[in-house]
Amino acid sequence: MATASGFDCSKCPGYCCTYPRIVISLKDLTRIARHFEISEDEARRQFTKPYKDQGMDEIVLKHQRDSIYASVCRFFDTAARRCTIYKARPKVCRNYPHGKRCGYYEFLQFERDQQDDPDFIPSA
Ligand code: SF4
Numbered sequence: 219m220a221t222a223s224g225f226d227c228s229k230c231p232g233y234c235c236t237y238p239r240i241v242i243s244l245k246d247l248t249r250i251a252r253h254f255e256i257s258e259d260e261a262r263r264q265f266t267k268p269y270k271d272q273g274m275d276e277i278v279l280k281h282q283r284d285s286i287y288a289s290v291c292r293f294f295d296t297a298a299r300r301c302t303i304y305k306a307r308p309k310v311c312r313n314y315p316h317g318k319r320c321g322y323y324e325f326l327q328f329e330r331d332q333q334d335d336p337d338f339i340p341s342a
Pocket residue numbers: 225226227230231232233234235314315320321322323
């Protein structure tokens with residue numbers, strides 16, 4: 219299904235969910251804790267880890283192993299290739315890719331056309 223935005227996440231193996239820095243705000247943490255009906259402290263312990271790099275001091279989502287991209291967000295369903303907390307997902311996920319185009323999706327479509335294979339997944 220083509221979308222008005224020009225990309226279709228349902229046809230993508232979830233590349234953006236592999237970013238190592240999926241930043242969580244306190245508001246995101248509250249929403250996720252409520253989603254699982256646990257405390258914010260428990261949600262922070264279970265689902266997040268500190269991220270310190272080049273002066274940044276943030277909280278990011280933990281990852282899990284993935285057969286396609288090596289590692290992906292711990293909330294990603296690696297078989298169905300979709301987010302398992304879609305309604306409670308962090309703001310950074312809601313905002314991505316910040317416009318009507320997704321560079322990875324365009325790359326994916328280009329490679330699938332070249333290979334004449336609608337399921338082809340190029341290494342990123
Ligand atoms: S990389 Fe682009 S097309 Fe793929 S899931 Fe993310 S936003 Fe959607």
